[in-house]
Amino acid sequence: MTLKAGDRAPDFTLPGTSGKSYSLSDYAGKPVVIVFYPGDNTPVCTKQLNAYNDEMSEFDNVGAQIIGISSQDVSSHDEFSGKHGFAFPLLADVDKHVSQQYGILGPLGFPRRSVFVVDGKGIVRYVHRASAGLTYRPVRELIEAVEKAKLNS
Numbered sequence: 001m002t003l004k005a006g007d008r009a010p011d012f013t014l015p016g017t018s019g020k021s022y023s024l025s026d027y028a029g030k031p032v033v034i035v036f037y038p039g040d041n042t043p044v045c046t047k048q049l050n051a052y053n054d055e056m057s058e059f060d061n062v063g064a065q066i067i068g069i070s071s072q073d074v075s076s077h078d079e080f081s082g083k084h085g086f087a088f089p090l091l092a093d094v095d096k097h098v099s100q101q102y103g104i105l106g107p108l109g110f111p112r113r114s115v116f117v118v119d120g121k122g123i124v125r126y127v128h129r130a131s132a133g134l135t136y137r138p139v140r141e142l143i144e145a146v147e148k149a150k151l152n153s
Helices: 043-054 056-061 074-084 097-101 139-152
Strands: 013-015 021-023 032-036 065-070 090-092 114-118 124-129
Touching: 013 090, 032 043, 032 139, 043 056, 043 065, 043 074, 043 139, 056 065, 056 139, 074 090, 114 139, 124 139
Parallel strands: 032 065, 065 090
Antiparallel strands: 013 021, 032 114, 114 124
16 A cells, blocks of 8 residues: 555554553644654664654644654663653554555565654645655655645645
């Protein structure tokens, strides 16, 4: 399945940091930035999530919730988030079911660095799937995608 802009975002419930389970539907009515990242404590992922965390006020200003998802388990996420003080949850997609639903698994079954912006009605408004995953989408681009999503919802 290849999820694209205009499609309904598949709902999911995954375990995450802070000992909670999180569902996309928990955030109904507000835009959500779903960040799929390859791995905790890896150089690019660490830089990416810290960049988003450092600019949380930008996401807050547009009313957007960030959710990070990777295939590591919750204990790995708790350690990673605790070390960096992330202000958004990290969710464990250990069986890669959600990654598969969102069409971000690479040829060897590893999740690709990808970002989806979902509007308050659950419609995908922005999609970026990285080919190599050595770079990530800048905060400004994601904020613009959220603002555009809010206009279209």
